[in-house]
Amino acid sequence: MAGDQGGMEPADVLVVGGGPAGSVAAITLARAGRRVVLIDKARFPREKTCGDGLTAGALRLLDDLGFEPDSVPSWHPVDKVVLTSPSGSRRTFPLERPGLHAVVARRSELDHALLAMAADAGAEIHEGTALAEARQTDDRVIVRTDNGQELTGRYILGADGMWSPLRKTLGVAEPGYRGEWHAFRQYVSNVTGPGAHELHVVFDQRILPGYFWAFPLADGRANIGFGIQRGGKVEIQAMKQLWPTLLADPAVTEILGPDTEPEAPHRAWPIPARVGRVDLHVDRALFIGDAAAVTDPLTGEGIAQAMETGRWAAQAIITYGPDRPAAVSEQYQGAVEQNLVADHRLANLLSRAISTQFGAEWSIRLAGSSAWSRRNFARWLFEDYPRAILVTPRRWRRRVFDRPGGFASTPR
Numbered sequence: 335m336a337g338d339q340g341g342m343e344p345a346d347v348l349v350v351g352g353g354p355a356g357s358v359a360a361i362t363l364a365r366a367g368r369r370v371v372l373i374d375k376a377r378f379p380r381e382k383t384c385g386d387g388l389t390a391g392a393l394r395l396l397d398d399l400g401f402e403p404d405s406v407p408s409w410h411p412v413d414k415v416v417l418t419s420p421s422g423s424r425r426t427f428p429l430e431r432p433g434l435h436a437v438v439a440r441r442s443e444l445d446h447a448l449l450a451m452a453a454d455a456g457a458e459i460h461e462g463t464a465l466a467e468a469r470q471t472d473d474r475v476i477v478r479t480d481n482g483q484e485l486t487g488r489y490i491l492g493a494d495g496m497w498s499p500l501r502k503t504l505g506v507a508e509p510g511y512r513g514e515w516h517a518f519r520q521y522v523s524n525v526t527g528p529g530a531h532e533l534h535v536v537f538d539q540r541i542l543p544g545y546f547w548a549f550p551l552a553d554g555r556a557n558i559g560f561g562i563q564r565g566g567k568v569e570i571q572a573m574k575q576l577w578p579t580l581l582a583d584p585a586v587t588e589i590l591g592p593d594t595e596p597e598a599p600h601r602a603w604p605i606p607a608r609v610g611r612v613d614l615h616v617d618r619a620l621f622i623g624d625a626a627a628v629t630d631p632l633t634g635e636g637i638a639q640a641m642e643t644g645r646w647a648a649q650a651i652i653t654y655g656p657d658r659p660a661a662v663s664e665q666y667q668g669a670v671e672q673n674l675v676a677d678h679r680l681a682n683l684l685s686r687a688i689s690t691q692f693g694a695e696w697s698i699r700l701a702g703s704s705a706w707s708r709r710n711f712a713r714w715l716f717e718d719y720p721r722a723i724l725v726t727p728r729r730w731r732r733r734v735f736d737r738p739g740g741f742a743s744t745p746r
């Protein structure tokens with residue numbers, strides 16, 4: 335997927351980063367006839383440290399884009415979530431069809447497929463090309479890449495992840511910022527326990543506020559890991575020592591089965607979750623996805639938010655065109671505030687509530703206390719509807735609590 339910017343005219347939009355945020359922005363813009371140049375320092379397929387869990391929100395958005403699940407060999411729909419409380423009691427939560435409310439899909443495959451969709455839509459993709467520096471003038475953005483190219487565009491989208499080099503080069507990065515969460519992930523094979531099919535989350539008291547996950551993939555594999563909140567009782571440096579202890583825990587062995595094999599060493603990566611407290615734009619630059627710190631502070635899920643922010647930024651540029659950067663920024667900022675900020679505030683409150691052993695124990699008991707609460711808790715946890723839906727009546731729509739999941743017309 336190589337390309338050449340070619341010619342002296344600036345592109346309509348430069349996109350830095352080809353993860354879900356950058357690819358969805360590029361797809362949206364290119365389909366609307368805009369000239370898009372996307373650079374990524376990696377060559378695809380590339381690894382991304384992630385739990386690989388797609389929520390209902392992510393699945394609906396992929397469905398809307400015309401994404402083809404068959405392009406991802408590891409695509410694994412899940413119908414059940416099992417939560418283990420700090421005392422070891424388990425509750426099962428159904429994710430009922432129609433449509434898919436949770437899927438596990440390897441990020442190396444998912445991101446590659448999305449980037450291919452951007453190329454098919456007409457975006458020029460430069461893989462193995464890192465942003466080195468960017469500057470802005472009144473009417474354009476000029477980028478220098480690590481391989482000596484100069485690219486110009488009327489706008490630039492920072493979809494370059496947690497450490498956003500674009501944010502740094504434009505002088506809007508917070509010095510010393512290292513994310514709200516830190517998480518480990520490892521792929522394992524030969525999973526013979528219930529974790530081969532069910533999605534498990536364990537609130538182990540040693541890692542509160544945080545959790546262990548086991549997400550099933552195709553072929554008896556699973557994505558397992560744990561995430562902790564920065565500033566909690568577990569130091570980030572202690573995570574490495576804790577990992578073998580957690581893996582040896584009987585609750586984990588019961589989920590995965592006795593003969594699980596690690597596929598490769600674990601990897602660790604931070605998770606930024608502070609939307610509302612970072613700049614979303616500067617002049618002709620808009621930040622999307624992890625570069626805008628939009629992951630959910632309760633769970634660390636960020637793929638849906640990355641794709642949504644990519645789409646909102648693209649729509650703002652399509653609406654106002656090349657000469658109205660202030661209107662573009664305002665529309666984008668408004669979309670993020672209307673759709674994400676209230677959810678993030680509520681998620682922050684809830685994450686405080688489940689940060690203690692007592693809080694986690696009672697939250698899980700309460701959520702599992704009736705068939706109604708089990709069904710709705712699971713759907714709410716997997717972003718079937720916005721976190722703060724009950725306190726934001728402007729978002730109430732008919733059937734908001736009863737919408738089918740993604741790919742409802744092509745169930746698999």
Ligand SMILES: Cc1cc2nc3c(=O)[nH]c(=O)nc-3n(C[C@H](O)[C@H](O)[C@H](O)COP(=O)(O)OP(=O)(O)OC[C@H]3O[C@@H](n4cnc5c(N)ncnc54)[C@H](O)[C@@H]3O)c2cc1C
Nearest residue numbers: 351353354355375384385387464465495517623624636637
């Ligand atoms: C361990 C872990 C588990 C997670 N589990 C889940 C989960 O199960 N479900 C979920 O929804 N979310 C999960 N998340 C969050 C999710 O991974 C992120 O929110 C999501 O990847 C954000 O997408 P993005 O497109 O913004 O950024 P990324 O996917 O990080 O993409 C950024 C891209 O920018 C490129 N880039 C970086 N620097 C440069 C440069 N200088 N020049 C050019 N390109 C550059 C990178 O190569 C990369 O391709 C998890 C995160 C972690 C760390």
